[in-house]
Amino acid sequence: MARWIEYPDRFEVRLHERLVNLKSVSTDGGLTITFGQPPSKRGSYRYKLKAISFDKPLWNLEEARQWWGLYCVRFVHKKRLGTKLPQVAFWLDEVDGVYTFICHRHTPKRHPAAYWVRSTGESAASRPGRRLGVYINPEVPRVTALVMDEEGEVLASREWLLHEKIGILVHCSCGDEECPLQHQEIMPAPPGQIESQLRSEVESFARQFGISEIYYGTGDPNQPSPLPALALGGKWLDEGTVSLARAAWLARRAGGRDE
Numbered sequence: 001m002a003r004w005i006e007y008p009d010r011f012e013v014r015l016h017e018r019l020v021n022l023k024s025v026s027t028d029g030g031l032t033i034t035f036g037q038p039p040s041k042r043g044s045y046r047y048k049l050k051a052i053s054f055d056k057p058l059w060n061l062e063e064a065r066q067w068w069g070l071y072c073v074r075f076v077h078k079k080r081l082g083t084k085l086p087q088v089a090f091w092l093d094e095v096d097g098v099y100t101f102i103c104h105r106h107t108p109k110r111h112p113a114a115y116w117v118r119s120t121g122e123s124a125a126s127r128p129g130r131r132l133g134v135y136i137n138p139e140v141p142r143v144t145a146l147v148m149d150e151e152g153e154v155l156a157s158r159e160w161l162l163h164e165k166i167g168i169l170v171h172c173s174c175g176d177e178e179c180p181l182q183h184q185e186i187m188p189a190p191p192g193q194i195e196s197q198l199r200s201e202v203e204s205f206a207r208q209f210g211i212s213e214i215y216y217g218t219g220d221p222n223q224p225s226p227l228p229a230l231a232l233g234g235k236w237l238d239e240g241t242v243s244l245a246r247a248a249w250l251a252r253r254a255g256g257r258d259e
Contacts, residue, residue: 191238
């Protein structure tokens with residue numbers, strides 16, 4: 001089944017069946033999707049959209065790209081056996097008026113032990129073999145943290161996205177359907193302190209899974225460039241962007257939106 005979560009200014013879909021069984025989806029919010037048969041290549045699929053429309057002004061293609069970066073719709077598919085949660089992502093593309101949702105399963109490679117650094121927080125319950133990879137997107141203000149096992153398979157993920165109209169938006173796929181951090185909106189710290197704020201968020205996520213080693217990198221999670229520590233750039237350090245995001249967060253709370 002497809003479970004849609006509708007918000008005043010965005011939507012999210014979570015799928016709990018094999019994608020090949022999903023032929024069409026429609027919502028009252030004005031989005032209509034029809035998936036075609038995917039190719040047989042394992043791990044990456046493309047689905048042509050028969051029809052797509054967004055009735056909310058925010059959801060044109062450029063706004064969607066700005067909001068999610070490249071990822072537009074995300075879902076987590078549980079394996080039949082075990083509790084591991086492989087991370088899968090969609091992104092939206094358009095060529096000559098034809099929209100395509102591209103599905104890709106992230107399987108980051110193991111990184112050399114020399115690239116791992118110890119976090120400053122103490123783990124409540126150490127889980128040997130688990131590591132946290134933190135990837136900083138160089139193009140959009142998004143930080144992604146992936147909990148990985150010894151095989152390099154993703155067990156859980158959490159993302160922090162800076163948005164001028166929201167603040168910091170958190171997406172969490174930790175295996176808890178009732179996770180209180182899913183879709184949480186955080187007030188950005190003042191310019192100059194936001195890097196420390198994100199570092200604390202990352203270390204808190206590591207402690208949640210009993211992880212004491214954190215890897216930092218930038219670029220593609222499959223081929224990242226290693227970093228010695230969390231180092232934000234771009235809009236994260238732009239005073240104008242951060243100030244707008246802080247003002248938007250306060251304005252939404254003043255308007256009666258619950259945190």
